[in-house]
Structures are given as C-alpha cells and as structure tokens.
Amino acid sequence: MDFSLFYKIPLTYLTQNYWRDEVFRVLMAKNSLSDIIRLTYNDGQPPLYYFFLKAWMFLFGDSEVATRTFSLVCFELLVFIFWKFLRKQVSGSFVSSKIGLLLLCFNPALIYFAFEARVYMLFMLIVLLSNLYLWQKKYVLWCIAALIGLYTNNFMIFIIPFQLFWIYSQIRKKSVILHYMLWLLIGYLPWIGVFVHQSMLIKNDFWVAPVGFGTLENTIAGIYFAYENDPVSIRPLFFYLSLALLPIFLFGGRSKLVNFLQIGFWGPLILILLISVFVRSIFLPRYLSFLIPTMIFLLTIFLSQLPKNIRLLFFSLALLLNIYVSALLYPFRLKPDIRSAVNFILADFHQEDVIYTTSLNFFETKYYFAKFAPKSYTDNARIKIYSKTNQVPFFVGKVLIQDEDITNKILPGKRIFTIDQEAKVRNSTWYR
Numbered sequence: 001m002d003f004s005l006f007y008k009i010p011l012t013y014l015t016q017n018y019w020r021d022e023v024f025r026v027l028m029a030k031n032s033l034s035d036i037i038r039l040t041y042n043d044g045q046p047p048l049y050y051f052f053l054k055a056w057m058f059l060f061g062d063s064e065v066a067t068r069t070f071s072l073v074c075f076e077l078l079v080f081i082f083w084k085f086l087r088k089q090v091s092g093s094f095v096s097s098k099i100g101l102l103l104l105c106f107n108p109a110l111i112y113f114a115f116e117a118r119v120y121m122l123f124m125l126i127v128l129l130s131n132l133y134l135w136q137k138k139y140v141l142w143c144i145a146a147l148i149g150l151y152t153n154n155f156m157i158f159i160i161p162f163q164l165f166w167i168y169s170q171i172r173k174k175s176v177i178l179h180y181m182l183w184l185l186i187g188y189l190p191w192i193g194v195f196v197h198q199s200m201l202i203k204n205d206f207w208v209a210p211v212g213f214g215t216l217e218n219t220i221a222g223i224y225f226a227y228e229n230d231p232v233s234i235r236p237l238f239f240y241l242s243l244a245l246l247p248i249f250l251f252g253g254r255s256k257l258v259n260f261l262q263i264g265f266w267g268p269l270i271l272i273l274l275i276s277v278f279v280r281s282i283f284l285p286r287y288l289s290f291l292i293p294t295m296i297f298l299l300t301i302f303l304s305q306l307p308k309n310i311r312l313l314f315f316s317l318a319l320l321l322n323i324y325v326s327a328l329l330y331p332f333r334l335k336p337d338i339r340s341a342v343n344f345i346l347a348d349f350h351q352e353d354v355i356y357t358t359s360l361n362f363f364e365t366k367y368y369f370a371k372f373a374p375k376s377y378t379d380n381a382r383i384k385i386y387s388k389t390n391q392v393p394f395f396v397g398k399v400l401i402q403d404e405d406i407t408n409k410i411l412p413g414k415r416i417f418t419i420d421q422e423a424k425v426r427n428s429t430w431y432r
Contacts, residue, residue: 025067227329
C-alpha cells in the first residue's frame, strides 16, 4: 500500500482540472438567478444548487479549489450531523459512533464527491437532514428540508413517498399526513410543470445504459463505492462485495430505527430500478449516492451488535476495504487534463486559429481558454464542437451551447487544433 495516497488522493481530487459536469455548473452559476431558472427548464436538474454555488463563487471565486470547497464544507457538515445522530441512536454509542464516523470519512464514494463541484454532496446533506427531522418527528422542519431537496435534485421525488409512508405508519391521526402533503404540494407547485418537462427530456433522450444483469449484480457495492463498471476487469470484486453487504442491509437488525433506515434505503432503490427497467434507465450509482449515509448507518448498527472482538475484526476489514477500493479506483477517477491541453495549444496559438472539441469537453476548453488566453484572443476565439450531425443531445449541457458553437465542416483557410475526449491534442495544419 502506498501511504502517500492518504494525502495524494484528496489533494489531487481538489486541485485537478475541471471536467464537463463541474465546469458546466460553474458556467451556469455565473448567470443571473432568473436566467438560471430559465436555463434549467431545458436541463435535467432544479436550480437551487446553482444558487448556492453562485453565492459561494461570489465570496471565493470560480477556481477548482474554491468551488470544490463548497462540496467539502457540505461533507464536513454531513460528518458532524451523522456523528451526532449516531451517538444518540446506536447502542454502545461512543465506540459505535467512532466506527460509523471512520466508515463515513473513508468511504471511497464520499471522498470522491467531497472534492467535486457537483450537487451530490449537498444533496446527501439535505437528505440526511430530512431523515433526521423525520425520525425526530419534527415534521415542519422535515417539510422544509424535503422542499429544499426537491429544488436541489429531482431524485428527491423518489425519496418523499417513502418518508410519507413512514409518517403514515407512525401517527394515529391519519388525516394529519394530508396537511404535510398539502404544504409540500403548494411549495413544489411552481416547479411541477418543469419537472414533468425535464422528465420527458430524459425519457426521450438520455445516456444511461439500460439496466442489465451486470448492473443488478453490482448494485449494492456499486452504490456504496460509486463503482460504475470502470474498469470492467474488477467487476467480480464488486459482485462479491454486493453479496456480502446484501444480508446486512436486509437482516442487519430488528428495531424501529433499522426499519426506518431500511424503508429509506430499499424504497427509493427499488422504485428507481423499476423505472429504469420499465420506463427509461436512470440507474447510475452516483445518482443514488444519497443512499450512502443510510448504508453506513445500517452497517454501523450491524457491527455494534457483534461481540467486541468480532466487531473489531469486521470493522478493521471494512476500513481496510474502503482504503483498498479508494486506491483501486483512484486512477480511473482522474479527470482528462484539458487544462494542460489548452496551455499546450496556447503556446502555438494565433488569433485566427480555431479549436475543435467534442461535446464532452467543450465547456472545459472554453473555460480554460478564457482563463489563460490573452484577452485579444478570447474576444474573437473560435472554439467549436465538431459534430457530424451538427447537433448535440440536451444532457451534455445544450442549454449553454449556441448553434454557432457547433459545426460539421472544416473551416477553410484556418489552422485547426483538436482536443479529443481524452485531452489529446492534434494540430491539423494540413487543413489550411
């Protein structure tokens, strides 16, 4: 084991260049609040994350470190709230809370998302808060957290039905649940039409592969570690890990808290799988990352019920497994180095030259060119997406792509640089 990875992994995740999803969110957040709302209509997510990111960028700037630090702060809050909740709820709370805390802090998926300028860590924090308020029967605060979740990530729509089911099972006066449903409906009413429109966009055109046996066999470990079949060669490892974790999440204890956590885990997971099988595939481990704190909570409860020596053994194995998987997946979670590719081009770039990209690295190229190129270049620079069909799908961030940004032709009389999806540069001077 290379122990330098303990600081190298988070440092690299924090400082490496943006990739498309991140820089798209940064560019979205640079718009006015009204434009963000307008643009998200034809995108796949609600606007609230962009509002938070916009405020954060106003204070700290739009660099990689600055914007990713917002997710890191959300992770730190998640850890603190999780630990406080765990200490109150799990038997042998002091030892068990430390076990849960370490499993949370060393989870490979959370380490990855804590250093990305994307919505996942904020959404995990919101889901955790909503579950915490629900468990404590603070239904007004739960309602507020649920609404914030709905305006942060559309996947909140798959969580709320099971939270409502829990409320229904816990209160004697069943009509009370209608009160909270009404408040949720009123609060979400302005966005329902947009959600339906976004759902149709996804139903008609989305990139996630259909659910197959390879997806199902790795579902549990895939979510827990955010493994998305890359590399394929280690898929058997996650199959066996899924088999090991499955009985823990199904039979890891019998208490009211365990029932609450199991409903919050299995309900959304099964619903999303059913939609993915029968309507349109939306199943992707990172999309279900909001389930990871619940999974760690269930795993901690299971470990807390074991005899002390056995508990220590299983915990040690779980912690070592987290560290091993982090190191195993680390090379595959590095972003293509578009930043260096753009700097390489700028060393030989002239004002009349053109850069062609794919739709998957257009935003990074545009961002770093504007950041590093002389102002006289950025005023007139031509950065274009080369597409044979002269079209790009909505899910690559089409709302920020103008028609003139796309071409299916080679511009005559121009020197063209191309940056492919892996950040490899080619100087196509023969097109002159």
